Amino acid sequence: MSVLKISEVSKIFAGPTVAVDKFSLDVADGELVCLLGPSGSGKSTLLRMIGGFERPTSGLITIDGEDITHQPPEKRPTGMVFQSHALWTHMNVFKNLAFGLKLRRLPASEIKQRVEAVLELVGLAGYGGRGVNQLSGGQQQRVALARSLVLEPKILLLDEPFASLDQHLRERLREEVRDIQQRLKITTLFVTHGQDEALAMADRIVVMRDGRTEQVDRPDIIYREPQTPFVAGFIGTMNLVEGEVSNGHFKRAGFAVDMPIADGPAVLAVRPEALDLTAAEPGTARVHRVTDYGTHGLVDLDLRDGTRLKSMVAHPDLFKPGQGVDLRPQAVSAYRDNQRAYRS
Numbered sequence: 545m546s547v548l549k550i551s552e553v554s555k556i557f558a559g560p561t562v563a564v565d566k567f568s569l570d571v572a573d574g575e576l577v578c579l580l581g582p583s584g585s586g587k588s589t590l591l592r593m594i595g596g597f598e599r600p601t602s603g604l605i606t607i608d609g610e611d612i613t614h615q616p617p618e619k620r621p622t623g624m625v626f627q628s629h630a631l632w633t634h635m636n637v638f639k640n641l642a643f644g645l646k647l648r649r650l651p652a653s654e655i656k657q658r659v660e661a662v663l664e665l666v667g668l669a670g671y672g673g674r675g676v677n678q679l680s681g682g683q684q685q686r687v688a689l690a691r692s693l694v695l696e697p698k699i700l701l702l703d704e705p706f707a708s709l710d711q712h713l714r715e716r717l718r719e720e721v722r723d724i725q726q727r728l729k730i731t732t733l734f735v736t737h738g739q740d741e742a743l744a745m746a747d748r749i750v751v752m753r754d755g756r757t758e759q760v761d762r763p764d765i766i767y768r769e770p771q772t773p774f775v776a777g778f779i780g781t782m783n784l785v786e787g788e789v790s791n792g793h794f795k796r797a798g799f800a801v802d803m804p805i806a807d808g809p810a811v812l813a814v815r816p817e818a819l820d821l822t823a824a825e826p827g828t829a830r831v832h833r834v835t836d837y838g839t840h841g842l843v844d845l846d847l848r849d850g851t852r853l854k855s856m857v858a859h860p861d862l863f864k865p866g867q868g869v870d871l872r873p874q875a876v877s878a879y880r881d882n883q884r885a886y887r888s
């Protein structure tokens with residue numbers, strides 16, 4: 545059952561800049577959807593329109609069937625956590641969380657009980673009396689999350705909430721948020737430009753480009769079956785090779801792959817882990833560099849025209865710079881302009 549329905553929503557800023565361009569999406573109850581895309585692709589603008597902090601130029605947003613397109617933020621059943629958490633520094637943690645509940649005129653005993661429960665949920669039990677400035681960055685971000693959760697929103701909106709934190713803490717917090725989200729079964733939209741974050745957390749990923757959807761799918765499908773060269777190049781490491789298809793073969797500088805599509809220019813996409821190497825002289829390609837990561841190796845290699853590819857290998861010690869290799873791609877996609885991927 546879809547809870548949130550975004551239909552043909554656009555936002556055009558003066559300029560004019562089309563930040564979001566006829567964007568549509570249905571989000572199911574309890575789902576966590578990541579909006580992923582490069583800087584300027586319209587992720588934050590879209591989220592802000594759902595939260596009521598930006599007015600759509602056109603289109604419709606409904607929650608549980610109710611049109612909320614032009615409702616002010618405080619009237620919507622949404623809670624938003626921003627990158628800069630904007631906690632009230634003159635109030636302690638408890639007061640930060642209690643504020644919104646007081647506005648709703650809840651009895652003091654219920655406020656206390658709800659604040660304590662949510663502090664427990666975000667791993668900050670007993671921190672109510674602390675000043676906000678006495679907390680670490682990660683703890684402040686947990687308080688910001690708690691401040692949204694305590695109001696029991698129907699939909700949680702997170703706009704790069706961990707962007708200012710270091711890598712280690714970011715990974716920990718995203719696991720915590722995923723746990724909390726699943727425990728509460730709260731429908732969540734999460735903006736990030738971290739692909740790892742999206743792959744690790746999301747039920748579905750929306751890859752955005754220029755205010756539009758490039759692909760919406762489960763993370764594993766986005767990774768394994770990117771529908772466009774843009775998605776292929778944006779998520780994970782991908783070898784993208786421009787070449788020509790003729791007589792059922794894709795060709796580039798002596799590198800040939802069966803590709804039973806019509807003749808013409810095409811882009812071939814193959815993941816490093818799907819590009820097997822065997823030693824061969826002179827071979828189709830030459831090893832440029834070998835990097836041993838302990839668990840696996842990465843071989844940088846050059847086709848005869850200098851096109852650089854990457855291959856992931858189990859035994860990096862088998863390869864040396866300057867050595868010739870043949871390439872055996874296991875799973876490839878090929879793209880034509882404006883067409884869906886062909887896979888073999």
Ligand SMILES: Nc1ncnc2c1ncn2[C@@H]1O[C@H](COP(=O)(O)OP(=O)(O)OP(=O)(O)O)[C@@H](O)[C@H]1O
Nearest residue numbers: 557558561563582583584585586587588589590737
């Ligand atoms: N208030 C504004 N006035 C004018 N243009 C704006 C405004 N806010 C955003 N934009 C423009 O709209 C486009 C989308 O911006 P948005 O912040 O939504 O992208 P984003 O994908 O969230 O980027 P980032 O990852 O850098 O936050 C950009 O071209 C941006 O410059």
